[in-house]
Amino acid sequence: MTTDTSPRSWVPRHDLVRLATHLFGIGLALTLVLGVASEGSASLETAGGIANAVGRITSLIGTYGLLVMVVLVARLQFVERVIGQDVLTRWHRWIAPYVLVLLWVHTVGNTLGYAQAEEEGLVHEFWKLLTSTPGMLTATVGLVLLTVAALSSYHWAKRHIKYETWWAVHLYTYLGIGLSFSHQLSSGSAFVEEPIARGFWVALWLLTVGVVAWFRLFLPIFRSSFHALTVESVRTEHADVVSIALRGRRLDLLPIRGGQFLQWRFLRRGMWAQAHPYSISAMPTRSSMRVTVKRLGDHSDELFGLEPGTRVFIEGPYGTFTHHRMRTNRVLLIGAGVGVTPIRALLEDLPAGCDVLVVLRAASHDDLVLAEEIVGYTEHHGGRALLLVGPRSEVPMDADALRELAPDVAERDVFLCGPDGFMRSVASSLQDVGVPRERIHYEAFTF
Numbered sequence: 001m002t003t004d005t006s007p008r009s010w011v012p013r014h015d016l017v018r019l020a021t022h023l024f025g026i027g028l029a030l031t032l033v034l035g036v037a038s039e040g041s042a043s044l045e046t047a048g049g050i051a052n053a054v055g056r057i058t059s060l061i062g063t064y065g066l067l068v069m070v071v072l073v074a075r076l077q078f079v080e081r082v083i084g085q086d087v088l089t090r091w092h093r094w095i096a097p098y099v100l101v102l103l104w105v106h107t108v109g110n111t112l113g114y115a116q117a118e119e120e121g122l123v124h125e126f127w128k129l130l131t132s133t134p135g136m137l138t139a140t141v142g143l144v145l146l147t148v149a150a151l152s153s154y155h156w157a158k159r160h161i162k163y164e165t166w167w168a169v170h171l172y173t174y175l176g177i178g179l180s181f182s183h184q185l186s187s188g189s190a191f192v193e194e195p196i197a198r199g200f201w202v203a204l205w206l207l208t209v210g211v212v213a214w215f216r217l218f219l220p221i222f223r224s225s226f227h228a229l230t231v232e233s234v235r236t237e238h239a240d241v242v243s244i245a246l247r248g249r250r251l252d253l254l255p256i257r258g259g260q261f262l263q264w265r266f267l268r269r270g271m272w273a274q275a276h277p278y279s280i281s282a283m284p285t286r287s288s289m290r291v292t293v294k295r296l297g298d299h300s301d302e303l304f305g306l307e308p309g310t311r312v313f314i315e316g317p318y319g320t321f322t323h324h325r326m327r328t329n330r331v332l333l334i335g336a337g338v339g340v341t342p343i344r345a346l347l348e349d350l351p352a353g354c355d356v357l358v359v360l361r362a363a364s365h366d367d368l369v370l371a372e373e374i375v376g377y378t379e380h381h382g383g384r385a386l387l388l389v390g391p392r393s394e395v396p397m398d399a400d401a402l403r404e405l406a407p408d409v410a411e412r413d414v415f416l417c418g419p420d421g422f423m424r425s426v427a428s429s430l431q432d433v434g435v436p437r438e439r440i441h442y443e444a445f446t447f
């Protein structure tokens, strides 16, 4: 294999990700120490002491978890290249209920603690805290916003609300988190008279805000301004699929690899407020790049009517579906439907000397998008491209079929992209024929 020295070349930085993991552990340990150290045994014996201690410790751990959740989806490029946005989003979702429970236990715990200390009723005490303690009202509003965002992420809710509504609700979580900050410093006993603890906590918040501002605002604004992307043309590939050619400045400097995606925001009336992920379907040249999109809902539908000259804002690149994941120099690339887009760019970007086998799966010949280009690049690598067309019952992709298509399949790295159900069933067949899990690489088009 050759060493790539092009400006866009990068390698996954496992060392930086390990460092980030250690920092996360150290931060958690310091937070716990902070929480425990601020609880004196005498205060535990006073009325409401235990409830207050539980409230304070859950507040610290819950807030720490909340900041970690924000960082997980802050699009840190070096982390995304190793772990992948889909996995980071899953972790973010996995932590969320624990964080919320901790923050609610904090709210109830401290209210109960104060109520016991002052011999008041719970509801009366809550109202008193809300109306007389600085920052408490905003913090409560913040917690409600976080709870609404979490509820909107449950499967049943996500099925019933539009993606854009869900996204807008999530934007409010930043407000929710910000609203809770001031009451922590003004009322948190761990911080009031402890400058070191206060410094640590402020630094943690500043770091989180800095990471979000850098990766989610500054970098995308800088890249979009520098590369100055505009739509050059829209070509129909198929009744439901278009390729959008884009022009821009020095696109060869964009640190993107075949198989990766960007978040695309087309700056036109009715579209500028939404960013959608699309994989590149060809490697960028110095001045052009391309995406290929299937019509699915309102955003993808509007792409069919894009005017040349439309400005485009990008975030990214993201994704781990790249040749860096190869553990052998033999690959099997499997694409179905519009899932061929990252396969096409990955194929173009494979290192020289790879043994390449490509399988494209479609229900009909019309559905074979970009097939000619894919066959061309496969031949360029000296490989084989197989086009499997027909209904599933007649053209299965089970273990027997895979063995027949590629007798050496177990020795290959497999890159797989297509509808979720297709990927699940092919991945299971691949394991049946002996491909180890770590050599099966996916790109899912749904998070």
Ligand SMILES: Cc1cc2nc3c(=O)[nH]c(=O)nc-3n(C[C@H](O)[C@H](O)[C@H](O)COP(=O)(O)OP(=O)(O)OC[C@H]3O[C@@H](n4cnc5c(N)ncnc54)[C@H](O)[C@@H]3O)c2cc1C
Pocket (backbone or CB within 6 Å): 163, 261, 275, 276, 277, 278, 279, 280, 291, 292, 293, 294, 295, 296, 297, 298, 299, 300, 301, 338, 341, 342, 444, 445, 446, 447
């Ligand atoms: C990593 C990745 C790469 C992708 N690459 C391609 C590609 O190269 N070509 C292609 O045709 N499609 C691709 N997709 C799918 C594409 O993003 C969705 O089809 C598109 O966003 C649907 O939007 P819509 O408004 O047309 O449809 P809607 O009906 O609004 O959405 C349909 C479904 O798409 C998902 N979706 C919608 N908006 C977003 C968003 N902003 N972010 C994440 N998911 C969203 C949701 O699961 C939603 O239920 C990719 C998706 C991902 C996650």
